[in-house]
Amino acid sequence: MRSFQSSTASPDLFNSVCEKANYIVFDKHTSKKLSPTINKKFRRVCNDEFMLLSLFKGSAPLALVYIDNQASPMSNFAKERSRNLCDLAMNCLNKF
Helix, strand or coil: CCCCCCCCCCHHHHHHHCCCHHHHHHHHHHHHHHHHHCCCCHHHHHHCEEEEEEEEECEEEEEEEEECCCCCCCCCHHHHHHHHHHHHHHHHHHCC
């Protein structure tokens, strides 16, 4: 995907994860609930299981991180480490 835009006025997955430092796991347990909130263009290119994590500097969203394990399910270890890595990155960003 070359570019992606999401309106801040729409109640979609991207807006909900960017309201505060947060993460969302999209997998077989959450797909039924979250599928209606995913932009159709994004859904065509994302995997069946992924994580979205927001990075904030202060109170403003700075980045949205997409993580997947290609065609394989993500292990709990990978999910936890991904969250830890984003938390550490935010701690570093907020010190400068």
